[in-house]
Amino acid sequence: MSVWYAICDSLHLEFLSMTFMKNALLAVLLLAPLFGLLSTMIVTGKMSFFSDALGHSGFTGVAIGALCGAVQPIRFAVALAVVFALLFSYVRSRSSQSADTIIGVFSSTAVALGIFIVTLGGRSFTKFNRYLIGDILSVTGQELGLLALVLVGVVILWIFCSNHLILTAVHPQLASSRGVDTRRNERLFSVAIAVVVTLAMGWVGLMVINSLLILPAAASRNIARNLRSYHALSVLSALVCGILGLVTAYRLGCSAGAAISLYLAVYFAATFALRRVSR
Amino acid sequence: MIPYIRKPAGDCEHACCLKIEHLSVRMGQEAILEDVNLHMHCGQMVALIGPNGAGKSTLIRSILGQQEYEGAISFHDEGGKNTRLRIGYVPQSPAFDRGDPVSVLDLFACCIGRRPAFLGFRRPMREKVLRCLANVRGEALIDKRIGALSGGELQRVLLALALEPIPNILILDEPLSGVDVEGMETLMQMLDEIRRRFDLSILMTTHDFSMLERYCDRVVLMQSRILRQGTPLDVLNSDEFAAAFHMGGGARA
Numbered sequence: 001m002s003v004w005y006a007i008c009d010s011l012h013l014e015f016l017s018m019t020f021m022k023n024a025l026l027a028v029l030l031l032a033p034l035f036g037l038l039s040t041m042i043v044t045g046k047m048s049f050f051s052d053a054l055g056h057s058g059f060t061g062v063a064i065g066a067l068c069g070a071v072q073p074i075r076f077a078v079a080l081a082v083v084f085a086l087l088f089s090y091v092r093s094r095s096s097q098s099a100d101t102i103i104g105v106f107s108s109t110a111v112a113l114g115i116f117i118v119t120l121g122g123r124s125f126t127k128f129n130r131y132l133i134g135d136i137l138s139v140t141g142q143e144l145g146l147l148a149l150v151l152v153g154v155v156i157l158w159i160f161c162s163n164h165l166i167l168t169a170v171h172p173q174l175a176s177s178r179g180v181d182t183r184r185n186e187r188l189f190s191v192a193i194a195v196v197v198t199l200a201m202g203w204v205g206l207m208v209i210n211s212l213l214i215l216p217a218a219a220s221r222n223i224a225r226n227l228r229s230y231h232a233l234s235v236l237s238a239l240v241c242g243i244l245g246l247v248t249a250y251r252l253g254c255s256a257g258a259a260i261s262l263y264l265a266v267y268f269a270a271t272f273a274l275r276r277v278s279r
Numbered sequence: 280m281i282p283y284i285r286k287p288a289g290d291c292e293h294a295c296c297l298k299i300e301h302l303s304v305r306m307g308q309e310a311i312l313e314d315v316n317l318h319m320h321c322g323q324m325v326a327l328i329g330p331n332g333a334g335k336s337t338l339i340r341s342i343l344g345q346q347e348y349e350g351a352i353s354f355h356d357e358g359g360k361n362t363r364l365r366i367g368y369v370p371q372s373p374a375f376d377r378g379d380p381v382s383v384l385d386l387f388a389c390c391i392g393r394r395p396a397f398l399g400f401r402r403p404m405r406e407k408v409l410r411c412l413a414n415v416r417g418e419a420l421i422d423k424r425i426g427a428l429s430g431g432e433l434q435r436v437l438l439a440l441a442l443e444p445i446p447n448i449l450i451l452d453e454p455l456s457g458v459d460v461e462g463m464e465t466l467m468q469m470l471d472e473i474r475r476r477f478d479l480s481i482l483m484t485t486h487d488f489s490m491l492e493r494y495c496d497r498v499v500l501m502q503s504r505i506l507r508q509g510t511p512l513d514v515l516n517s518d519e520f521a522a523a524f525h526m527g528g529g530a531r532a
Binding site: 040044046158159160162163164166167170171173174176177178220221224225226227228229230231 | 343345366368370375376378379380381382384385386388389390392393395396397398399422424425437440
């Protein structure tokens with residue numbers, strides 16, 4: 001961490017003078033590639049509704065954690081989201097209903113359970129607002145370490161499994177005819193999303209987290225012609241919009257998560273306009 | 280190269296052969312497939328026909344190992360030794376999202392490469408994919424996005440992919456649907472050439488009967504069980520064929 005602080009100080013930027021801003025910037029730099037990478041697969045695999053539902057289950061996990069009196073309810077949230085993800089892929093493989101219907105069932109159940117627990121005994125919902133809006137300035141050094149570990153994990157997953165994950169996403173039947181274990185891939189990937197969504201929930205905010213998981217890839221698809229440019233554009237746009245969003249949040253005093261999402265939305269609009277020209 | 284000889288059906292001695300014996304698939308109380316017996320030799324082109332819901336796709340899924348079944352599916356090579364069956368599968372098109380930023384090269388690399396495709400390619404991979412595409416005269420398609428391919432082009436790309444590595448049996452699910460007459464002729468000629476060159480068997484499902492006589496060795500008519508199998512002429516002129524298609528309101532092409 002001290003190395004990072006030294007780097008920040010050497011930049012002589014006004015907004016980096018406070019420690020929490022240095023932490024927040026590092027958090028953005030770690031989160032952006034995570035979101036950029038995951039979003040490519042979420043969009044290709046048509047799982048955008050699924051990642052949204054995972055965020056909801058994360059919220060329920062926080063509620064259960066708080067009910068049990070845990071100091072760090074976020075751990076409950078990660079655990080519950082992983083269980084939720086696995087349960088979902090189990091039900092989906094056993095049911096003839098379409099994926100979005102089953103996601104809807106899970107998502108609404110999770111939210112209902114969360115609100116039920118939080119408001120039990122006439123308690124107020126207010127203290128959970130921070131998970132809905134998110135506060136990136138609250139990130140601590142310890143959490144940054146954890147985030148770095150998750151990023152390393154996802155990069156390793158990508159290096160070893162991305163070929164098969166992509167194949168499973170674009171054509172499951174073709175993938176399994178070539179000996180790819182599509183079920184295992186889907187499970188691995190769902191767990192990765194579950195961990196990232198719930199960890200980031202407190203910093204980015206439940207309401208906008210899904211936009212970060214969809215917009216980088218959705219926008220990059222407008223102009224990318226192959227996997228390399230798709231991934232590069234997605235990660236790069238998440239990084240640029242992440243930094244811009246953080247600076248804007250600092251200047252205007254708004255939520256960083258919301259600012260980042262808005263920059264990504266502008267990026268989407270720009271690539272959408274370019275799309276007509278390039279095709 | 281092994282000369283192409285038309286082998287009599289049913290006799291599996293001295294020829295590599297895919298044997299399907301007493302294959303049954305049940306879903307709940309309903310029998311999707313019932314006691315299906317089928318022998319396929321190398322170099323043979325076999326067409327699987329039958330009305331919708333006859334269990335053609337279920338049979339294919341069973342061979343691919345994606346479906347639980349009773350009975351046995353085995354494969355032995357020319358020496359009579361049982362070996363693991365290598366299947367090349369060409370799924371029914373169109374199946375790709377038109378917007379997917381996945382190029383033909385990416386698709387191949389995801390299937391046959393070890394290096395993650397999103398990091399880009401080295402020259403040997405590109406050359407290998409070009410060689411694969413040459414089998415279907417599709418070298419020009421290498422940098423196209425899979426979503427931007429026409430029905431016929433996509434069919435050829437998937438065929439090239441199914442031929443890497445060279446399989447023992449090539450399975451095509453409705454390869455003629457969504458392809459125009461000219462495209463059909465090109466595709467069938469290509470398949471004919473491929474089975475001779477690589478001495479592999481080809482199993483395809485189809486609703487188009489106009490090509491059967493010229494290209495297929497054997498036609499298998501099924502509806503849960505096998506109603507009739509034999510030469511195209513024999514099956515197309517049989518009472519079973521008339522019953523399965525005419526009475527059901529289907530039209531003979």
